[in-house]
Amino acid sequence: xxxxxxxxxxxxxxxxxxxxxxxxxxxxxxxxxxxxxxxxxxxxxxxxxxxxxxxxxxxxxxxxxxxxxxxxxxxxxxxxxxxxxxxxxxxxxxxxxxxxxxxxxxxxxxxxxxxxxxxxxxxxxxxxxxxxxxxxxxxxxxxxxxxxxxxxxxxxxxxxxxxxxxxxxxxxxxxxxxxxxxxxxxxxxxxxxxxxxxxxxxxxxxxxxxxxxxxxxxxxxxxxxxxxxxxxxxxxxxxxxxxxxxxxxxxxxxxxxxxxxxxxxxxxxxxxxxxxxxxxxxxxxxxxxxxxxxxxxxxxxxxxxxxxxxxxxxxxxxxxxxxxxxxxxxxxxxxxxxxxxxxxxxxxxxxxxxxxxxxxxxxxxxxxxxxxxxx
Ligand code: GMT
Numbered sequence: 578x579x580x581x582x583x584x585x586x587x588x589x590x591x592x593x594x595x596x597x598x599x600x601x602x603x604x605x606x607x608x609x610x611x612x613x614x615x616x617x618x619x620x621x622x623x624x625x626x627x628x629x630x631x632x633x634x635x636x637x638x639x640x641x642x643x644x645x646x647x648x649x650x651x652x653x654x655x656x657x658x659x660x661x662x663x664x665x666x667x668x669x670x671x672x673x674x675x676x677x678x679x680x681x682x683x684x685x686x687x688x689x690x691x692x693x694x695x696x697x698x699x700x701x702x703x704x705x706x707x708x709x710x711x712x713x714x715x716x717x718x719x720x721x722x723x724x725x726x727x728x729x730x731x732x733x734x735x736x737x738x739x740x741x742x743x744x745x746x747x748x749x750x751x752x753x754x755x756x757x758x759x760x761x762x763x764x765x766x767x768x769x770x771x772x773x774x775x776x777x778x779x780x781x782x783x784x785x786x787x788x789x790x791x792x793x794x795x796x797x798x799x800x801x802x803x804x805x806x807x808x809x810x811x812x813x814x815x816x817x818x819x820x821x822x823x824x825x826x827x828x829x830x831x832x833x834x835x836x837x838x839x840x841x842x843x844x845x846x847x848x849x850x851x852x853x854x855x856x857x858x859x860x861x862x863x864x865x866x867x868x869x870x871x872x873x874x875x876x877x878x879x880x881x882x883x884x885x886x887x888x889x890x891x892x893x894x895x896x897x898x899x900x901x902x903x904x905x906x907x908x909x910x911x912x913x914x915x916x917x918x919x920x921x922x923x924x925x926x927x928x929x930x931x932x933x934x935x936x937x938x939x940x941x942x943x944x945x946x947x948x949x950x951x952x
Contacts, residue, residue: 578945579608581656583649583677584668586617589783590863591698594728594751595668596620601754601938603627612656614645630656646672646679653680657691664945665693670701671711674718681721692723692952694945696749697736699728699860703881704787707739716740724948729882732860747944750885751863752937753929758843758870760926767848770834776806776912779849779873781842781864784814789878792855792901794820798827799905804912808833811845846871850918851908854878857898862886869893869929874911874921876904892928893921 580602584595596617599609603626610628611617620629632652634643653676656662665680667673677693684691695718705711719725719742726749727733733746771777778797782788790810797808810820810833817835824833839845846852852868854877861882865875875893877883889895894907911921 578602578664578942578949579610579660579662580945581610581612581653581660581662581665582668583612583653583665583673584617586611586613586615586620590751590861591669591696591701592617593619593863594696594698595666597752597754597934598666598938598941599627600624601934602942605938605942608660610656610660610662612649612652614649628660646676649673649676650679650683653677654683657684657689658687662691664949665691666696666945667693668696669698670695670715670719671705672714674722675714678718678721690952692948694724694726694948695719695722696726696728697732697746697860699732699858699881700787702727702732702736702739703858703860712740716742720744723952724944726944728861729885731882731885735860735881749940749944750932750937751861751866752932752934753866753870754934755870755930758846758867758929760872761844761847763844763847766844770809770848771807773805775832776804776850777809777848778806778851778853778908779809779811779846779868780853781811781839781846781867782814782854783812784816784820786816787857787859788814788816789855789857789898790816790820791823792899792904793853794823794827794829794833796853796855796901796904796908797833798829799901800908800912801829801832803909806832806912809845809849810835811837811839811842813837842867843871846873849873850922851876851911852893853904853908854883855896855898855904856880856883859883866929866932869925872922872926874918874925876907876911886928886932888924888928891921892925 582599585592596619603609634648674695780793852875859881878898879895896903
């Protein structure tokens with residue numbers, strides 16, 4: 578197959594899933610064309626089956642806001658025509674699904690029928706898409722998609738609840754590539770971070786409000802009072818400065834390190850004992866899955882699709898959103914006994930294996946074939 582992939586080429590979860598999916602499809606012999614405004618973060622190598630087409634937006638003094646959606650639709654028309662693509666797969670509804678719809682209409686005037694699949698990732702539905710500013714366009718472009726997938730059953734139900742959707746939605750969960758995410762021998766990291774063999778807790782995210790990073794710090798403050806421990810905060814975003822300030826107020830700075838964005842997150846996860854994800858809303862929780870693949874148990878909220886990933890009292894625990902005391906108590910349960918910790922670590926890996934790329938990739942390929950047959 579010749580597949581065009583459209584995504585946000587940033588560090589966000591939807592861009593990561595799109596890029597990893599494209600790489601895996603290319604490995605299987607499909608030809609994959611990424612069409613984005615910059616090179617996706619994890620696509621910095623050569624592969625015979627991978628192509629990158631940059632969408633450049635012309636600036637003009639008249640524009641307060643450059644019309645990215647029109648530039649993307651025009652680029653899609655160009656790439657589909659000249660690379661003879663079979664199918665487009667757009668990740669994140671806004672503005673990718675509506676740009677694909679526009680491109681499809683234009684291509685029809687050339688006698689070309691190109692089906693497009695839209696994958697909804699979470700905030701395109703739960704936060705941004707629901708907003709009246711975008712809702713009519715999101716509803717229309719989902720209904721016009723030839724195929725629609727969500728990354729969890731919960732997101733599927735949310736989509737039907739908040740939008741007037743006539744299309745059947747297929748659930749295809751996030752996946753993990755064990756070739757990259759697995760326990761790495763990084764003992765020297767561990768010694769540097771926790772010289773006295775303290776437990777290491779970790780959080781990775783884009784530090785937006787929805788991630789409730791403040792809860793991570795507040796629960797950690799309680800944990801470190803009972804168990805010698807360190808906290809690693811990986812990533813960057815709007816809440817980081819306030820979080821650093823909170824650490825000063827709580828007088829725990831010597832036990833907390835803000836590492837910023839990290840490429841080799843699997844190496845840092847490999848020295849960690851517990852991953853914390855207290856999100857207000859989370860359609861799947863890819864970052865938690867990455868941790869589990871590196872044998873790190875997780876404490877998550879029970880929001881959104883997290884119960885479809887985290888099994889309570891097996892690979893970690895789930896707590897109500899904002900229940901910092903419960904999160905701290907459960908963390909102490911996992912961390913205070915060597916055997917208990919080993920049990921949860923083993924189970925984290927066992928659960929992650931349910932989302933092995935090798936199991937999930939065929940679901941996408943089968944779905945593409947189904948859509949191609951219908952159109
Ligand atoms: O988590 C983020 O803030 C990034 C966001 C995105 O769209 O880039 O991630 C969403 O998509 C991921 C991949 O499908 C999911 O694993 C995340 O749970 C989801 N984030 C939210 O729903 C908040």
